Amino acid sequence: MRKGFALIILSILIFSLGCGAKPADNKDAGKETKGKLVSALTVKKQEQPLLLSAVGIAEPEQEADLFFNASGILTGLHVTNGMKVGKGQLLATLDTDTAENSVSSLVLADAQAELAKKQTDLERVQKLYQEGVATERDLEDAQREVDRQTNQVAQAERSVVATNLKAPFSGIIAEVMQQAGQTVSPGTPVMKIVDLSKVKIVLDVPNDLISQYHVGQTAAVTSDGGKQEQGKVTAISPVTDPQTGKYRVEITLSNGTGLWRGGMVAQVEVPRTLSTGIILPLSCVGVNQDQQYVLAIENGVAKRHVVEVGQIIGDSIEILSGIKPNDRVISSGIAYIGDGEAVTVKGE
Structure with missing residues (x-):
C-alpha cells in the first residue's frame, strides 16, 4: 500500500x-x-x-462516576463542584430504611464477634500443632473457618457502608449531579471525581504512522499557551477504533502545576525514525x-x-x-x- x-x-x-x-x-x-x-x-x-507532530486531547489520569449501591434519601452532601478531596474522604450519606440499617448493623456485630472467636480457635490449634497434639488437618480446618468468617464480615460491612459514599482516590469533584433531599436509586450517579495529578494526552494515529510510536518513548507536549513539557508514551492500542479507523496512543505527563485540564488541546512531537x-x-x-x-x-x-x-x-x-x-x-x-x-x- x-x-x-x-x-x-x-x-x-x-x-x-x-x-x-x-x-x-x-x-x-x-x-x-x-x-x-x-x-x-x-x-x-x-x-x-525529524519530528513527527500530532494534535491530541488531554484527559484525566483517573475519573469515575460515584453512586450508592442502595436506594434512599440523600441526607448529606459534603462536597461542591471543584472541591479537592482525599482518598477515603466522606462525600455523601444516604438514609435508607431504619429497620434495614439496624438489621445490617446487628449482622455486622455478630459477624465480627464470630470472627474473633474463630481467630482465638486458630491460635489455640496452632499452639497444639506445635506441641504435636493437633494434626495438620486440624490446622487447615481452623484456618479455613477464619477465612470463611472474614468473608462474612466483609459482606456485612458492605451492607452498612452502602449508606456512605467515599472518594476512591484523591482528586477533584468535577460535577455534583444530585441535591440533598433527593431520592436516589442504586447505581444512579451522584457525582463525578477526576484525578488531574497526571494527565493523558490522547492521539488518534493513522496506520501508516503508528510504527513511529512505542511505549516509553519521550514526547514533547505543548499547550495552546506555548508551554512545553515532557511526557512519555504509556499506552498504544493494539487495534483501531472502529469509528475513526485509527489507533489510540496515550502520552502521560505530570500536572503538578495544574496547567492541564480535561479537554485541552495539545501539540505533541516525537522523534521520527528513519x-x-x-x-x-x-x-x-x-x-x-x-x-x-x-x-x-x-x-x-x-x-x-x-x-x-x-x-x-x-x-x-x-x-x-x-x-x-x-x-x-x-x-x-x-x-x-x-x-x-x-x-x-x-x-x-
Missing part, C-alpha cells in the same frame, strides 16, 4: 513539474554548455532528528512503470538509479536504498531528462 501511494503522489508531482518547467535563465543562455542545464543537489544524511537518514525533495524522484528512480550526475551524464522509497514527509521522501551520501542528483524536471543524457549543472 505504501509503495502504491508513493507512486500516485510521485506521478502527480512529475506531471505538475513537467508542465511548469521553465527555460534556462537569460544569464545562462549565452554560455556554451556541454549538455542540458539542470539543477542538482548533493545527497546528505539527515543530521538533526531507516537510512537520507531525505530528498519529492521533485528528485521519478516514476517509471512500477519503479521509483533518481538521476545521478556521473561525469557530466545523467544516470538513472532505481531507488526504494520509504515515508513521505511533507514535500520530501525517505530513500531506503539506491543512492548514498555525497552522490549528486538532479533536483527538478527529471521527466524531461533521459538516462545517459549529457547535463550541465546551472551555475557551475
